[in-house]
Amino acid sequence: MSRIAVIGAGSWGTALAVVLSRSGRHQVRLWAFEKAVAESIRTQRVNQIFLPGFPLPESVAVVTRMEQALEGAEIVVVAVPSQHCRSIYEQMPGSLHPKMLFVSATKGLESETSHRMTEVATDVIQYSSGGFAPRIGALSGPSFAREAARGDPTAITIASTDKELGATVQSEFSDPNFRVYTNEDVVGVELGGALKNIIAIAAGVCVGLGLGHNTIAALMTRGLAEITRLAVACGGQPETLAGLAGMGDLVLTCTGGLSRNRTLGVELGKGRKLPDVLAEMHGMVAEGVLTTHAARELARRKQVEMPITEQMHEILNQGKPPQEAIRELMTRPATGE
Numbered sequence: 234m235s236r237i238a239v240i241g242a243g244s245w246g247t248a249l250a251v252v253l254s255r256s257g258r259h260q261v262r263l264w265a266f267e268k269a270v271a272e273s274i275r276t277q278r279v280n281q282i283f284l285p286g287f288p289l290p291e292s293v294a295v296v297t298r299m300e301q302a303l304e305g306a307e308i309v310v311v312a313v314p315s316q317h318c319r320s321i322y323e324q325m326p327g328s329l330h331p332k333m334l335f336v337s338a339t340k341g342l343e344s345e346t347s348h349r350m351t352e353v354a355t356d357v358i359q360y361s362s363g364g365f366a367p368r369i370g371a372l373s374g375p376s377f378a379r380e381a382a383r384g385d386p387t388a389i390t391i392a393s394t395d396k397e398l399g400a401t402v403q404s405e406f407s408d409p410n411f412r413v414y415t416n417e418d419v420v421g422v423e424l425g426g427a428l429k430n431i432i433a434i435a436a437g438v439c440v441g442l443g444l445g446h447n448t449i450a451a452l453m454t455r456g457l458a459e460i461t462r463l464a465v466a467c468g469g470q471p472e473t474l475a476g477l478a479g480m481g482d483l484v485l486t487c488t489g490g491l492s493r494n495r496t497l498g499v500e501l502g503k504g505r506k507l508p509d510v511l512a513e514m515h516g517m518v519a520e521g522v523l524t525t526h527a528a529r530e531l532a533r534r535k536q537v538e539m540p541i542t543e544q545m546h547e548i549l550n551q552g553k554p555p556q557e558a559i560r561e562l563m564t565r566p567a568t569g570e
Contacts, residue, residue, distance in 0.1 A: 246312035315341025421473030430521030432456030441502020
């Protein structure tokens with residue numbers, strides 16, 4: 234029986250706890266920052282705030298102290314919003330040891346540095362007092378939390394240069410309804426998972442404007458092209474972006490009604506202001522908002538052209554009218570595909 238700590242009791246962290254507890258093979262501890270979330274799970278066995286309707290088995294212990302979550306853990310899964318990842322990892326060093334396997338389940342980029350989440354984790358853990366180079370992988374792919382928790386067949390990827398870690402996570406996380414593939418391209422998998430959120434907001438904007446399938450298809454195709462350009466410039470493999478963590482996740486978030494990024498975009502397309510839309514999300518995070526700025530800065534450093542990301546940055550950060558952004562995208566100088 235593996236001892237697994239899931240750090241973060243938002244919708245995805247809670248869903249992963251449900252998935253990992255289904256087989257009865259694991260001892261799962263779920264760390265919750267919000268005391269109301271922990272109390273809801275303890276008393277009702279349901280996370281009424283972030284994942285209502287999906288009971289957690291008694292085998293999942295919910296805790297609010299980080300050291301309690303990490304004590305004796307063999308695998309540490311981190312599923313918190315990207316803007317909090319660094320501070321979360323900074324709370325861990327005293328409870329960590331080199332034999333632990335780390336799984337980053339956050340799809341985003343650090344706003345201030347444009348670092349991927351495995352880079353953030355390595356930076357904090359390796360250079361902390363008594364630090365070490367962590368054995369780490371990135372978990373990504375098309376996976377709405379509610380559907381995974383419900384037991385809908387789901388396929389995702391664990392990416393790591395540590396083949397033993399990949400094989401272990403594949404074996405320990407897989408069940409008949411949750412299929413895990415391995416991949417060694419951490420850069421491609423993480424950037425695919427992060428950057429698709431930008432395109433999903435753009436897809437939502439198009440829906441909010443009343444535009445049709447032609448527009449969405451063009452947006453997704455060209456969005457995948459610019460995601461691939463940046464991933465390759467950062468050392469990723471182009472074929473990764475044709476897989477689960479690239480095209481698979483892009484299709485899901487651009488078309489699925491459960492996508493928070495797409496939903497936010499729909500409201501922007503209807504003419505609503507970003508602060509008002511964010512205020513109504515009640516603590517739920519649309520990662521694409523902060524990722525857009527980080528991706529734009531990373532693309533500029535790598536001298537990679539990302540026109541959709543540039544236009545989304547202006548919509549989100551400068552109040553540019555969506556209709557104007559689309560007009561500029563459609564009237565760019567003609568090029569070859």
